[in-house]
Amino acid sequence: MSRLSKRFADLASNGKKALIPYVTAGDPDPTITVSLMHAMVEAGSDIIEIGVPFSDPMADGPVIQQACERALIHNVSLSDVLDMVTTFRETNQETPVVLMGYLNPVEVMGYQIFAQRAAAAGVDGVLTVDLPPEEAEDLIVAFEANKIDPIFLVSPESTVDRFKQITKYSRGFLYYVSLKGVTGVKSIDAEAVGHKLSELRDYTGLPICVGFGINNAQTAATISKIANGVVVGSAVVKRIAENQNDQAKIIEEVKSFLAGLRQAIDAN
Amino acid sequence: MTTNVIDRQANLPNMPDEKGHFGIYGGRFIAETLMAPIEELTKAYEVFKSDPAFIAELDKDLADYVGRPSPVYLASHWSEHLGGANIYLKREDLNHTGAHKVNNTIGQALLAKRMGKTRIIAETGAGQHGVASATVAARLGMECVVYMGEVDVQRQAANVYRMKLLGAKVVPVTSGSKTLKDALNEAMRDWVTNVDNTFYIIGTVAGPHPYPEMVRDFQTVIGREAREQMLAKTGRLPDALVACVGGGSNAIGLFHPFLNDKDVEIYGVEGGGDGLETGRHAAPLCKGKPGVLHGNRTYLMEDENGQIIETHSISAGLDYPGVGPEHAWLKDIGRANYVAVTDTEALDAFHALTKIEGIIPALESSHALAYAAKLAVKMGKGKNILVNLSGRGDKDIHTVAALEGITV
Ligand SMILES: Cc1ncc(COP(=O)(O)O)c(C=O)c1O
Numbered sequence: 001m002s003r004l005s006k007r008f009a010d011l012a013s014n015g016k017k018a019l020i021p022y023v024t025a026g027d028p029d030p031t032i033t034v035s036l037m038h039a040m041v042e043a044g045s046d047i048i049e050i051g052v053p054f055s056d057p058m059a060d061g062p063v064i065q066q067a068c069e070r071a072l073i074h075n076v077s078l079s080d081v082l083d084m085v086t087t088f089r090e091t092n093q094e095t096p097v098v099l100m101g102y103l104n105p106v107e108v109m110g111y112q113i114f115a116q117r118a119a120a121a122g123v124d125g126v127l128t129v130d131l132p133p134e135e136a137e138d139l140i141v142a143f144e145a146n147k148i149d150p151i152f153l154v155s156p157e158s159t160v161d162r163f164k165q166i167t168k169y170s171r172g173f174l175y176y177v178s179l180k181g182v183t184g185v186k187s188i189d190a191e192a193v194g195h196k197l198s199e200l201r202d203y204t205g206l207p208i209c210v211g212f213g214i215n216n217a218q219t220a221a222t223i224s225k226i227a228n229g230v231v232v233g234s235a236v237v238k239r240i241a242e243n244q245n246d247q248a249k250i251i252e253e254v255k256s257f258l259a260g261l262r263q264a265i266d267a268n
Numbered sequence: 269m270t271t272n273v274i275d276r277q278a279n280l281p282n283m284p285d286e287k288g289h290f291g292i293y294g295g296r297f298i299a300e301t302l303m304a305p306i307e308e309l310t311k312a313y314e315v316f317k318s319d320p321a322f323i324a325e326l327d328k329d330l331a332d333y334v335g336r337p338s339p340v341y342l343a344s345h346w347s348e349h350l351g352g353a354n355i356y357l358k359r360e361d362l363n364h365t366g367a368h369k370v371n372n373t374i375g376q377a378l379l380a381k382r383m384g385k386t387r388i389i390a391e392t393g394a395g396q397h398g399v400a401s402a403t404v405a406a407r408l409g410m411e412c413v414v415y416m417g418e419v420d421v422q423r424q425a426a427n428v429y430r431m432k433l434l435g436a437k438v439v440p441v442t443s444g445s446k447t448l449k450d451a452l453n454e455a456m457r458d459w460v461t462n463v464d465n466t467f468y469i470i471g472t473v474a475g476p477h478p479y480p481e482m483v484r485d486f487q488t489v490i491g492r493e494a495r496e497q498m499l500a501k502t503g504r505l506p507d508a509l510v511a512c513v514g515g516g517s518n519a520i521g522l523f524h525p526f527l528n529d530k531d532v533e534i535y536g537v538e539g540g541g542d543g544l545e546t547g548r549h550a551a552p553l554c555k556g557k558p559g560v561l562h563g564n565r566t567y568l569m570e571d572e573n574g575q576i577i578e579t580h581s582i583s584a585g586l587d588y589p590g591v592g593p594e595h596a597w598l599k600d601i602g603r604a605n606y607v608a609v610t611d612t613e614a615l616d617a618f619h620a621l622t623k624i625e626g627i628i629p630a631l632e633s634s635h636a637l638a639y640a641a642k643l644a645v646k647m648g649k650g651k652n653i654l655v656n657l658s659g660r661g662d663k664d665i666h667t668v669a670a671l672e673g674i675t676v
Contacts, residue, residue, distance in 0.1 A: 053575075054574075054575065055444060055575040055576045055577075056444065056449060056450075056453055056561060056562070056576050057453075058298075058299070058453045058456050058457065058562070059299040059301065059302075059457075059460075061457070062443070065443050065444075066443075069443070069444070072575065075573070077573035078573065078574070079573070102560075103297060103560045104559045104560045104561060104568070104570065104574040104575075104576070105573055105574035105575070106574070107558075107559050107560055107574060108557075108559065108570065108572070108573065108574035109574070129299050130297045130298055130299055130560065130563070131297060132296065132297070132298065132299075132300060132303060134287065134296070135295050135296065135297055152300065153299060153300035153301065154300060155299075155300045155301045155303070155304065157301070157303070157304030157305075157463070158300060158303065158304065159304070159307075162300070162303065166300070177300065177301055180301065180460060180461055180463060181301070181457075181460055181461035182301075182457045182460060182461065
């Protein structure tokens with residue numbers, strides 16, 4: 001069983017839901033990322049999502065775009081991100097790590113090499129935002145050979161045809177985008193999300209996590225009632241941006257924010 | 269005659285395939301959030317591209333509003349001055365709004381109207397596509413928002429004002445390198461957020477499928493007309509075609525109807541900036557590598573980690589790190605040649621055409637002219653070269669004047 005599947009199975013047997021924070025690797029600089037990952041685990045996170053910086057993050061709102069820009073000042077590369085995961089794994093073998101990023105850096109490294117190196121580093125799943133399943137076959141083959149779970153997005157506008165195609169290739173969990181638009185916008189309509197999730201469950205037994213627009217404890221609690229987990233990205237990154245010159249403060253703020261979410265989710 | 273025509277056929281396959289691939293290039297590399305609007309657009313385009321009423325309306329607008337067909341002009345004075353082949357110019361500079369861009373914006377705006385969209389968004393670099401989009405939006409009574417890199421807003425102030433006069437809102441983009449590629453990112457972000465009422469008019473043959481195919485189809489009017497005009501004027505096809513390549517829309521518009529005429533040599537000219545050897549240029553086909561950006565696989569200017577790098581060209585319309593996927597394919601199969609000329613060479617051609625023929629060309633088009641001048645000398649007398657004069661240079665006089673220390 002993959003680390004992701006095991007984590008979701010354990011959560012389910014305890015009646016718990018997954019808290020999945022996202023940070024961009026190397027934001028605001030590369031020296032903080034591994035400590036931040038450990039801190040997020042201490043604050044009660046179940047899975048860590050790490051963004052691979054890209055110069056043209058087309059699906060992201062301004063908060064994550066700027067995180068990419070801060071990381072790219074330090075030339076943080078895909079290879080550097082894999083090294084960070086390797087370091088994280090020296091002291092944490094349980095918490096699943098998912099990489100989220102865009103295809104071009106993976107194309108440059110090469111699918112095979114990337115899949116092998118990611119597996120060796122201890123990466124569990126990869127979400128390549130601009131790679132829909134119909135273009136993903138070669139990368140999926142490389143992932144399968146290296147026991148990496150390919151994770152795909154489902155959107156409110158995805159049709160049943162697309163549900164089928166996406167669920168066929170997905171492993172680990174499905175990532176449901178809760179609203180139209182880019183990361184970090186507005187607030188979300190829990191009822192509409194619930195409706196779509198129950199539709200989706202007719203096509204998959206995979207856990208479904210919801211992201212884009214979850215920015216406070218109350219929304220996290222509401223959504224985690226209907227989903228298997230919540231992904232919180234821009235709201236975490238915003239706290240990094242606000243304290244970018246003070247590493248200790250970043251860790252403190254992110255930890256207390258996530259601890260609050262944890263509490264709200266568990267109180268359900 | 270008939271066998272002769274068949275002999276000359278290169279018999280290239282019809283591209284793209286149904287998933288939008290040109291060989292290994294093109295495709296649809298987009299987030300799931302964009303998939304629904306892209307599928308809606310694909311379906312609508314499939315329906316309307318063979319709808320006689322749609323085509324009739326488009327043709328009427330191209331004739332009465334744009335002023336098509338644009339003439340083909342033999343630049344006899346310049347050709348004589350160069351002492352080589354005859355250089356013919358396809359006069360897209362004479363179109364309404366001053367460039368080929370309007371051929372595409374008219375087509376996409378009519379499609380938007382038929383799809384029931386009320387809001388148009390566009391990205392722009394030089395501002396020509398922004399102006400062409402604002403123009404058609406004004407005419408159709410649609411709201412128009414144009415995304416433009418902050419750097420370009422500054423260097424193309426006249427076009428910014430033109431768009432505002434036309435009623436468009438110009439949004440300066442401050443992310444990334446603050447140029448065309450970032451404007452495109454921002455327009456995509458707007459589109460996913462406002463899909464219900466919004467149509468995104470991409471200005472070149474880039475983006476996810478069906479854009480490279482659709483924009484090409486709207487621009488091939490250039491090559492279809494030019495092919496007939498050259499046959500009528502000279503009794504034969506030209507020996508060579510030359511067009512500048514930013515994203516590649518004016519080039520593919522000229523080239524496409526000639527692709528199966530295998531005796532016609534094809535040259536696409538990229539922005540060579542300070543020179544290919546300096547690394548400061550905008551020539552992904554000459555110097556880049558295949559990768560994925562803005563929804564398609566194509567040649568890109570990138571660093572060793574796969575980050576997209578900034579381009580350099582005197583011409584804002586060529587300052588783009590990618591290129592339409594069909595050009596990537598034509599390069600790989602060897603049907604078209606891609607070359608670059610420097611800023612300085614383009615400027616020389618700009619002045620030459622202005623002084624010798626009384627035509628002020630756009631700096632983008634000046635790249636094609638500069639290469640055509642070299643080619644004319646190489647090919648020699650008796651040969652015919654057809655150049656796409658993609659736009660007029662009024663928008664560039666500030667840039668050129670500034671280089672000479674003059675403020676206008
Ligand atoms: C006059 C002119 N020619 C060429 C271009 C380059 O675009 P493309 O390569 O799509 O024709 C532009 C873009 O702004 C332009 O304004």
